[in-house]
Amino acid sequence: MISSWIFLYAIFIYSFSMKKIVNTMRNHKKTFMFGILFLAGSGVWMGKIIQSNTIETRYIVEAVEKGTLVTSVTGTGQIQGESEISVVPETSGKVIQVAVQNGQYVQEGEVLAVLDSTDATKSVRDARLSLASAKLSLQKLFASTDTLSLLQAENALAQAKRTLTDLQNGSDTQDIENAKDAVARAEHDLDQAKRNLDEVQTTSAQELISASEEGYNTVAESFTALSDVMNDLADVMGTTTDEYEYIGYYNLLAGSSYTEKMVTDYKIAQNTYNTAWNAYRISDQNSDTETKEYLIDATLTACKNISNTLNDIQTLLNTIQEQGYETSAIAGHIDDVIAVIPGDIVTVNGHISSLQSASDTIERTNLNAPYNIADAEDVVTEAEATLISAQSTLADLEDGADPDEVIAAQEDVTEKEQQLIDIQAGTSVLDVQSQQLIVQERQNTLNDALEAYEKNTVRAPISGTIANWTIYQGQIASSGTSFATIVADNFMASISLNEVDIARVQKENRVNLTFDAIDDLVVTGRIKEIDAIGIVSSNVVSYGVLIGLDTQDERVRSGMTVSTTITTNVKQDVLVVPSTAIKTQGSVLFVEVLDGASEIRSSQGIVSQTSPREVVVEVGLSNDTNSEIVSGLKEGDLIVTRTITQTNASESTTSSSSSLFGGTRTGGGFPGDIPR
Numbered sequence: 001m002i003s004s005w006i007f008l009y010a011i012f013i014y015s016f017s018m019k020k021i022v023n024t025m026r027n028h029k030k031t032f033m034f035g036i037l038f039l040a041g042s043g044v045w046m047g048k049i050i051q052s053n054t055i056e057t058r059y060i061v062e063a064v065e066k067g068t069l070v071t072s073v074t075g076t077g078q079i080q081g082e083s084e085i086s087v088v089p090e091t092s093g094k095v096i097q098v099a100v101q102n103g104q105y106v107q108e109g110e111v112l113a114v115l116d117s118t119d120a121t122k123s124v125r126d127a128r129l130s131l132a133s134a135k136l137s138l139q140k141l142f143a144s145t146d147t148l149s150l151l152q153a154e155n156a157l158a159q160a161k162r163t164l165t166d167l168q169n170g171s172d173t174q175d176i177e178n179a180k181d182a183v184a185r186a187e188h189d190l191d192q193a194k195r196n197l198d199e200v201q202t203t204s205a206q207e208l209i210s211a212s213e214e215g216y217n218t219v220a221e222s223f224t225a226l227s228d229v230m231n232d233l234a235d236v237m238g239t240t241t242d243e244y245e246y247i248g249y250y251n252l253l254a255g256s257s258y259t260e261k262m263v264t265d266y267k268i269a270q271n272t273y274n275t276a277w278n279a280y281r282i283s284d285q286n287s288d289t290e291t292k293e294y295l296i297d298a299t300l301t302a303c304k305n306i307s308n309t310l311n312d313i314q315t316l317l318n319t320i321q322e323q324g325y326e327t328s329a330i331a332g333h334i335d336d337v338i339a340v341i342p343g344d345i346v347t348v349n350g351h352i353s354s355l356q357s358a359s360d361t362i363e364r365t366n367l368n369a370p371y372n373i374a375d376a377e378d379v380v381t382e383a384e385a386t387l388i389s390a391q392s393t394l395a396d397l398e399d400g401a402d403p404d405e406v407i408a409a410q411e412d413v414t415e416k417e418q419q420l421i422d423i424q425a426g427t428s429v430l431d432v433q434s435q436q437l438i439v440q441e442r443q444n445t446l447n448d449a450l451e452a453y454e455k456n457t458v459r460a461p462i463s464g465t466i467a468n469w470t471i472y473q474g475q476i477a478s479s480g481t482s483f484a485t486i487v488a489d490n491f492m493a494s495i496s497l498n499e500v501d502i503a504r505v506q507k508e509n510r511v512n513l514t515f516d517a518i519d520d521l522v523v524t525g526r527i528k529e530i531d532a533i534g535i536v537s538s539n540v541v542s543y544g545v546l547i548g549l550d551t552q553d554e555r556v557r558s559g560m561t562v563s564t565t566i567t568t569n570v571k572q573d574v575l576v577v578p579s580t581a582i583k584t585q586g587s588v589l590f591v592e593v594l595d596g597a598s599e600i601r602s603s604q605g606i607v608s609q610t611s612p613r614e615v616v617v618e619v620g621l622s623n624d625t626n627s628e629i630v631s632g633l634k635e636g637d638l639i640v641t642r643t644i645t646q647t648n649a650s651e652s653t654t655s656s657s658s659s660l661f662g663g664t665r666t667g668g669g670f671p672g673d674i675p676r
Helices: 002-014 018-027 029-052 118-142 147-169 173-237 247-253 256-281 289-323 331-399 403-425 429-454
Strands: 056-063 065-080 084-087 093-098 111-115 457-459 464-467 484-488 492-498 510-515 518-530 535-537 540-549 561-578 583-585 588-593 613-616 618-622 626-631 638-646 651-654
Touching (some): 065 618, 065 626, 118 331, 147 403, 173 289, 173 331, 247 289, 289 331, 492 561, 510 540
Antiparallel strands (some): 065 492, 065 561, 518 540, 535 540, 588 613, 588 638
16 A cells, blocks of 8 residues: 555656646546545545544542541450550640558549649630630620720820820820829828738638647547457457458358458458558647548548448348357357447447548648638739829829820820721621630640649549559659559550551540450450560561450450450541542642533443542541542532543543552643642
């Protein structure tokens, strides 16, 4: 075919004039006709080829929707039995209360110790006042301009003008006399405020002393009775020859379940009683208030533990009476115990009530005193500021106006004039938005202050038994330093995470746990402890994580393999798109939006007369499948998730650029700037 084209081309070159063309056609009629027929056939053949290879592009589209996006970290490990969790305060401070002791069982969230929260309390108070002030300012902006606001602005402007006139004309004798009177009043108010502060401080200290003295007297009265009660408890348990001689008889009459708890509570009662007694023995009425406060709390704790033991004994006696004991070898002993224990219960409960009242009074005094003193100090500060202002005013009047004061007064007039204009015009949108931001900032400050205040209360991270308690009232607890451990009574999961994943998790993150050995069992839990120091193995750093289980299943055994999914972040009601729909061009992220189409959930896609447009987006949270769109798209936009290029002979799927998670850009390039 190529040789025929060359031949025809040669003929036309040769026949460069009409005459030669005609002569050529006459002389080569057959050849020329063959060429024409050949050109026509070739055109038809090429048209069929072009028609047979028509390219059709289809787009798989998906609507942008709002949804919930969850990110997580996975890990594997084993179930373990008794786990020890360190008790670590999140802040530093002086210990003002210890609520537990070694060997005591505690529930998750129970208060273990309380640190001094004076500074944190003041921060919360200041943050609340600051937030209230910001909200009030916002309400004023929202309030429509009324006659009173307009009148106040006009009066302020008139006063500023009068002040300017007075400065320009100079001060008269009456103004100076009025300023002296103001100084005298301010001095009197300051003296009164200082006397009030002294009185508040003295009263607060005296109230605390009185409360601690009354509490000490209550302690003394309690020990007078508690000595007899402890003797009664010892008589219930056994004799001087054998401390627990009667326990075996009780087991025969009622069962060991009653005696085991009774003996355990009795030992705790003994320990706390001895602790309180030793503290009482080395104290007296002249001891300081902190010593008396500790003594009151220690005696109250002892009384409560003694009460628990008495209640255990009463339960045991009730059971023995129901079962019958008349033939028992210790029937006479049991009769004696039955006669004594009810009276001991009444006596101890009465002392608990008195000691609790004394403890509450001291706690209330300690809590209120800082507020009362701070309020009195604020009054003194305000009075001092008033006196300084009055003295400054008097000095200015006596010295006469200087050029700077006149300039300042002129500026004040200008400011008041503008304020009047603003009030007449109404509140601007920018002023409202600015004040709303201030309110939000003050709210965040309050939230932070409340969180810091809560950290002064140390709570049990899990349920279990206290061990290795090393800090006591009056000592300083350091942030991040353990002062006790809790031995967990439930199963926990121990897993390890690499240095990348450990940075994404934190205590109290929710966890879902599954078990290789138990089908269809899913248990929820929370992270309770994270190792601060990693372990290096084969150049890989891993960190241990302990997870507390919310529920205990009897099928779970120590040593079982467990798989965990830790939820690290959850965002609700956000715009979500498939991560594969997000493409990159350098550092720019964009998606393809198909305008004028409707969503068709089909693997075949749709044909569009217009090409998709590229829209730059800002991406927020992402997981393996979906991504959050912060800006660039709106709900309902149709985005291209896949492009299908199809011909009669073949079909291929292409992507218009590299995706967010890899891939190569193909197609017609990146034309010009991306639409923003």
